[in-house]
Amino acid sequence: MTALNLKLLRDLWHMRGQALAIAAVIAGGVATLVMSLSTYDSLVASRDLFYRDYRFAEVFTRLTRAPEAVAARLAETPGVERIETRVVAVVKLEVAGFTDPVTGVLSSLPDTGQPLLNTLHLKRGRWLTPYSGDEVIVSDTFADAHGLHPGDRIHAVIHGKRKALTLVGVALSPEYVYQIAPGAMFPDFKRYGVLWMGRNALAAAYDMDGAFNNVSLTLTPGAEAQAVIDRLDGLLARYGGIGAFARKDQFSNRFLSEELKQLQTTATVFPSIFLGVAAFLLNVVVARLIATQREQIAVLKAFGYRPLAIGWHYLKLVLTVAFLGVAGGVALGAWFGQGLAGVYMELYRFPYLHYVLNPGVIAIALGVAGLAAASGTLVAVGRAVRLPPAEGMRPETPVVYRATLLERLGLQRLLSQPTRMILRHIERRPLKSLLTVFGIACAGGLMMVGNYQRGAIDFMVDIQFRQAAREDLAVGFIESTSGRALFELAQLPGVRHVEGFRDVAANLRFGQYHYRSAVYGIQPDGILHRSLDRNLRPVQVPPGGIVLTDHLANNILRVKPGDLLTVEVLEGRRQVLQVPVLGITKQYLGVSAYMRQDDLNALLREGHVVSGAYIGHAPDAAADLYARLHARPRVLGMVAHAAAIRSFYDTLGEFVLFFNMVATLLAATIAFGVVYNSARIALSERGRELASLRVLGFTHGEIAYILLGELAVLTLAAIPLGFLVGVGLCGILVVVFESDLYRLPLVLEPYNFALSALVVTVSAVISGLLVWRQLGRLDLVGVLKTRE
């Protein structure tokens, strides 16, 4: 090993504390980068494999009923490669020992052989016996949630008839990677299940003999999805088709895509912060190192070392630190990534999740970290290299201090001598002080981001379920029914309040923009289901028009109050209506269009007809009420909010815990890295000065005050700035994560701020203690001997 490389190793060893702190910050950035990218890669790879191997369809549609003969005509549609018709039924399920309402989707499988599209991955058990009458395969989420095994029996109410089903297998489907009930806000594996049954038996039970009500298809290469959708809609309109949609709009796939988008954001935003901070730290540390090695550099130059060789020497030192950080970061990121992938597997069901750590990801990490490190030190190294050797050999001129602003304002009497030293030192290098403050603030901000989601979700749930949709239970009828049904519901024991609603699938269109949604007709004076204005206060839906969720109006349809919205009804008579937009409502989950129920009934030219009802009931009446409703053949499905929220929090808990852990770890790393390095540098810059003070009779505590007081001031300044950074970062997340599925509110609770301040303070105190110890080891005698 050359002498210079030996020097490098020993210099590194000498500054190991600082090097490790910086490496840790780099590791934090690399870890988030690797975690996000590798999880992203893993999910994309697993999704693509799953979709391909299990022939996930590209276009989907539902209809009321069409004779099987229509299938042949659909197959001839240009652009269609493969087509499969199915019978799909929404059913009520009964699982022994579980009293809450359970909704299921029963989907048909061919009686012989495998389906052409959307094939299943059988996890346990076996396939259906050809033409079996009562065998079903169930989704693994449902089976796991209820502990169901092949051989178990469950009951389904299909078309009002109760039928016993034998579970023979447990499977996964590319159609239901993310399993969420239509209209539900969160996945609820206990109260929503997907089942597959032989076509013959299901058609018989569902009154669909020789007919189908669901179509999925794949496209020939190069075929335009929209063109096929338009042709399909034309063909199926008279069979009650409610409009086909492409894979990108398929519910499960959409959620997955949004999740992947978020991962990509995570892979950009967070590593940028970390590596930015690391670059700054390296800059400060290396600048200091080079300042202390001024003379060594001059000597090397005097003996004929070329500037490039010296520059490379210091760059190697920086890159070694960066490399340490990358190595640690990749290991940590792979660990986090596997953890995260595991958490995802709970929510997104793939038959396999191959955790892949692409060499490309490591290369990106190396490149990005190396670049950040090098850019952070290039200036300092450049200065070292340019320093003429004759000058380098001369001692540095004393730094210029001056009276601080406070003192110039005449406040010096209020400041002790040590306090003046602190303030003058901060003021002397304002940019460095500012960057230190900003670095610590980044740590505080990150901490807030890590803990922000929980509060935002609490807020969303509160608004959605305690302000807007306050019903205990939403009941859907098999088909729209006379409003008189509501009186029957109101008579059930325990029911306190009933509000009917009418919903109809529709395509909303304004100019070039359109969106498929349901139009909800609700009670204007409803106390259960209400719409909220932009200040989240309940407002009545005004008569004679439609009210839209802010995101739907502003960002999707780009329509304002006063505009005329085209509503293309997708059911029944399929009217095309012009409806004035009367207002905008605030909503965080999903997007909706609301009208008064009587207005909607009138527009659809029907009498007082409801599709379902919102029910408020006494808490202790739930089980009995569920049983009674379940027994009513016209009640198709029920969603109990309290249970749904609970189960949502169970699922979410793991996510939140995971992110909190990661965020706290990373934020603490940054805070510690910045504070510790600042302290160490201050110590190396001022060790002589402080030792001299000790010789003059200052105590350990007094000199520690001078050194650590500066850091305390900077840390205190950083805490509120960290709040700002945190709010800003959360604001970025809000904008980036905005979609029609949900919009996170920018709500930060006091505990978000408190945690951020706490982590920063604790990290600062720990680094302060480490430096305190080193102050005790100042060489008082040595200082008297060293030349100035």
Added chain:
Amino acid sequence: MADNTAECVFRAKGLTKIYRMGEVEVHALRGIDLELFAGELVVLLGPSGSGKSTLLNILGGLDTPTAGEVFYLDRNLSAAGEEALTGFRRDHVGFVFQFYNLIPSLTARENVSAVTEISKSPMRPEEALRLVGLGERLDHFPAQLSGGEQQRVAIARAIAKNPAVLLCDEPTGALDSATGIVVLEALEKVNRELGTLTVLITHNAGIADMADRVIRLSDGHIVEERRNAVKKAACELSW
């Protein structure tokens, strides 16, 4: 070795150096004419601020003159660029500084290696250290050596590349006289045994007696130049 038939290593003509320090111009050298010959031991004498360090730096290629010319053999150093000066220092010059300027993280042997690794035909680091009497302290770090020992490591480091010129800036300035003499003995030995042109700066007139030639500077001028009729051995010096 003080022989005028010897090769002329350095030839300077009208060397002038002006530093600008803020508003003030400092005339460090005011037209110096000078010739230095192979194998000589020259002492540059003068009070601080007389310009001797500036002269040494220009001879060693660490600095360039504001006006005038300086030649090393037939190479014009005053016209050389940074790259050429680096090459010149690397191949031909050995420096010894007042404060040793060793690299604290390297042992004695490694400090010497740092230079021999980039030299064309160096001696072995151990050999250089033995020459200055430190054959037993090869693996000590600077902090484990006394001032005199550190300075001798610096001398070993300077001579290990077999330089044509050895430039020493106050090599004994930071040492007590007994230790200083040990260091000077090392320099004398190098000059004698290797025939290296040795230029030694000092403000200590007592050291001048060991020189072949003594050049006295004051206020940027050469004010006196004399040849010692009798050259004292370093061990005979005292101050």
